[in-house]
Amino acid sequence: MPAKLLEGSPIAVKIKEQLKKEILDFDKGLVLASIQVGENSGSVSYIKAQTKAAEDLGIEYRPYKLGDATTKVELTALITKLNSDRSVNGIIVQMPLPKQIDYKGVLSFIDPLKDIEGVNPENLGKIILAKSKILPPTVAAVMELLETAKVKLYGKEVVVVGASEIVGKPLSMLLLNKFATTTVCHIATFESGKLSSHVNRAEVLVVAVGKAGVIKGDWIKEGAVVIDVGINRINDKIVGDVDFVTAASKASLITPVPGGVGPLTTAILMRNLVEAAKLQRANS
Numbered sequence: 001m002p003a004k005l006l007e008g009s010p011i012a013v014k015i016k017e018q019l020k021k022e023i024l025d026f027d028k029g030l031v032l033a034s035i036q037v038g039e040n041s042g043s044v045s046y047i048k049a050q051t052k053a054a055e056d057l058g059i060e061y062r063p064y065k066l067g068d069a070t071t072k073v074e075l076t077a078l079i080t081k082l083n084s085d086r087s088v089n090g091i092i093v094q095m096p097l098p099k100q101i102d103y104k105g106v107l108s109f110i111d112p113l114k115d116i117e118g119v120n121p122e123n124l125g126k127i128i129l130a131k132s133k134i135l136p137p138t139v140a141a142v143m144e145l146l147e148t149a150k151v152k153l154y155g156k157e158v159v160v161v162g163a164s165e166i167v168g169k170p171l172s173m174l175l176l177n178k179f180a181t182t183t184v185c186h187i188a189t190f191e192s193g194k195l196s197s198h199v200n201r202a203e204v205l206v207v208a209v210g211k212a213g214v215i216k217g218d219w220i221k222e223g224a225v226v227i228d229v230g231i232n233r234i235n236d237k238i239v240g241d242v243d244f245v246t247a248a249s250k251a252s253l254i255t256p257v258p259g260g261v262g263p264l265t266t267a268i269l270m271r272n273l274v275e276a277a278k279l280q281r282a283n284s
């Protein structure tokens with residue numbers, strides 16, 4: 001039997017409806033500051049989606065565009081200024097940054113209470129302690145999809161493919177916190193020829209690699225739940241990392257790309273902004 005679709009858009013709509021009500025509580029409105037350094041095509045579609053989501057909710061989206069030759073000192077000076085600007089509720093530093101700036105060294109400058117992408121080491125570290133109030137939106141989106149579909153994680157074989165700081169690693173901790181038996185695969189798993197055997201064990205499979213078709217449909221375990229985080233542009237079409245058609249013939253539930261994790265991520269980013277504003281209010 002073909003898999004059911006696990007779509008993010010209907011959940012995103014509900015989240016935004018709820019946010020519209022909560023935002024009314026903030027008399028002065030909410031402001032999201034976005035910093036883009038240089039001309040990187042990778043962040044253009046994210047910025048577009050963020051601008052639209054903010055606009056729909058009546059949130060002011062304040063873009064800051066810095067030149068290609070910006071130094072780390074200049075970038076962190078702007079972050080510090082926005083940290084102390086009481087009108088700003090959330091700060092996003094768009095990736096990728098130009099080569100001369102070490103992005104890991106920049107993230108700790110974002111005030112943890114304004115870090116709506118959950119990338120400051122303090123917020124990332126709290127995930128291990130299950131104490132994080134602001135989660136990276138993509139991983140929160142994956143958890144929300146699993147929760148909405150009532151997928152039980154306790155004792156399940158869960159395989160995460162991709163081990164980036166922003167998706168695979170924090171996600172594996174959240175899954176572990178839910179007592180899933182979690183395996184994390186990455187480039188070395190692939191290069192050692194072991195990726196297919198790990199994927200084939202997965203009762204729940206989450207893929208965040210960024211390579212179209214890296215996961216073959218016939219590797220999927222019968223009845224598995226498949227969450228595809230990947231976004232790849234192929235001939236003007238957006239596809240995920242999983243061979244969708246063959247995977248859908250084996251899985252019980254599968255996210256479409258586009259329409260799965262992506263729309264939910266943007267809605268959760270806005271929810272993080274509202275949560276951050278509440279934390280700021282409580283701390284002022």
Ligand code: NAD
Nearest residue numbers: 138162163164167186187190208209210229230231262265
């Ligand atoms: P990244 O490049 O930082 O990390 C990729 C990971 O995949 C690494 O751990 C690497 O070891 C692993 N990898 C690379 N090739 C592999 C292979 N052949 N087999 C197994 N593992 C391999 O990427 P990222 O920032 O984590 O993003 C991953 C994907 O998720 C991208 O397509 C990105 O566009 C997408 N993404 C989507 C959203 C969303 O909202 N839907 C948000 C963030 C990222």
